[in-house]
Amino acid sequence: MPQKLMKSAHYIELGGRYQYWPVLVPRGIRLYTYEQIPVFLRDNPYITDGYRAYLPSRLCIKSLFILSNETVNIWSHLLGFLLFFTLGIYDMASVLPATRASREDYVIYSIGLFCFQLCMLCSVGYHLFCCHRSEKTSRRWMALDYAGISIGILGCYVPGVFYAFYCNNYWRQVYLVTVLAMILAVFFAQIHPHYLSKQWQRLRSALFCSVAGYGLIPTVHWVWLNGGFSSDLVQSFIPRVLGMYAIAAVAFLFYVSKVPERYFPGTFIFIA
Template sequence: MQQKLLRSSHYIELGGYQYWPIMVPRDIRLYTYEQIPVFLKDNPYITDGYRAYLPARLCLKSLFILSNETVNIWSHLLGFLLFFALGVYDLVAVLPAAGASREDFVICFVCLFCFQVCMLCSVGYHLFCCHRSEKTSRRWMALDYAGISIAILGCYVSGVFYAFYCNNYWRQVYLITMLAMILAVFFAQIHPSYLTQQCHRLRSVIFCSVSGYGIIPTVHWVGLNGGIGASIVQEFAPRVLVMYFIAAVAFLFYISKVPERYFPGQLNYLGSSHQVWHILAVVMLYWWHQSVVYIMQYRHSKPCPEYSVDL
């Protein structure tokens, strides 16, 4: 049966020009910023295109309509498919060709699995944030933040494993410390006020701290390997710096709400800061995956020096 559509009064605005009305299912309506519930009010510069007051069935149905969440949803849904495909390719081609050990298979699987979980948690939140129940919406928000923590976990596990590949003691120290920090973040999310607007800045500080913690083992790793002049440092350190640079740029877009801050109402559907954040997150995780594969191949081509085994 052909789905009946309603020609809504919502237009796409790009560059100050109005384009054709958005075609949405008759049982789904798009709202303005003033019309949505308070718990959805996060960015006043996105003035239109909101889904709200929907049951779960219609939240799923809204996956196929154009709203201000469409790019957010599909960017990470496609990101999930990307990391799933990379996982299959690594298992059947990249790792066997590199002579990978069982540990290599486990680390690469954990890394990509964490990235996939992050993508799916993000998709779930942006798909179901419009649920008519604030409690349900908050639960999906908690899963979204948990997904970010899991992605950070994937980066740390793979990075620490190969950075301290020849230093078993420090590898265990940093892995345990990192796991403790991630668990602390999970427990913080249980608190009822953690996901409120009042704690928005606190959440940003916590995630910046957890992400920035990686600088400590990185500096230590550089020292253990003889400083910035060492060949492995010159091979791998720039890749770590690029990852942090991408993460910093993405976070600046996220907190500044640029460019829609300067073009309120004109970037409701395409080009907003959160969409840029989503795309850069996929780019950053893809870059890290490629870096992990690179350092894994490097470790197999050059054995550990005897003096560094228990440093």
């Protein structure tokens, strides 16, 4: 390696080993092992290396452009936000006008899309700033991430319930009010000082599963109102609804069981 380049390069310590990185790596950023990070960052012992820690806000932002065990989390959600944003502009400018959508359609579509985008941005913020040197700041971003998940769930419910019960205003209001009340209950639960603790981890999971699983009630009701599974309308839409729940269930199982890193500790450092 040329001597000039060697002098301008920075090194990042990674698990007791030294790995060469390009000049673009900001000074002051170091990657740590699981044993070296603060206790509040120790969530998955099977991810053994690649942790950012002890960083001020400025370096948290700069760490967006280095490879760490949060890189995939950050960029997948950031690109997800950009995807929803781009699709939203396209649909608002082309698709909805072509279908002669009403003002109601624009409002409901905007609510759902805004919720999805906000969910993505909250997750980006958490995965970017979770390594902050202040535990209080890190916890605040974690709380915002959980709030974003709730908002994302709300974004799924509002358009689904609104159009499923479009011709039944009573049940539409019942289900929308119930969902909103459940989301608000989750928000209030987050105020509790122990909500983000590891002792409440199962309770947090149970709360989100309850809110998400509640959607099966209006789904079954909608199937019944439309003549059961023999209805062409039901046969057209129910596979999509069940498919969405199946994907969510599989993702949740991967998250809870910590698979595949549980069986290959230290292997999935940069794609966790």
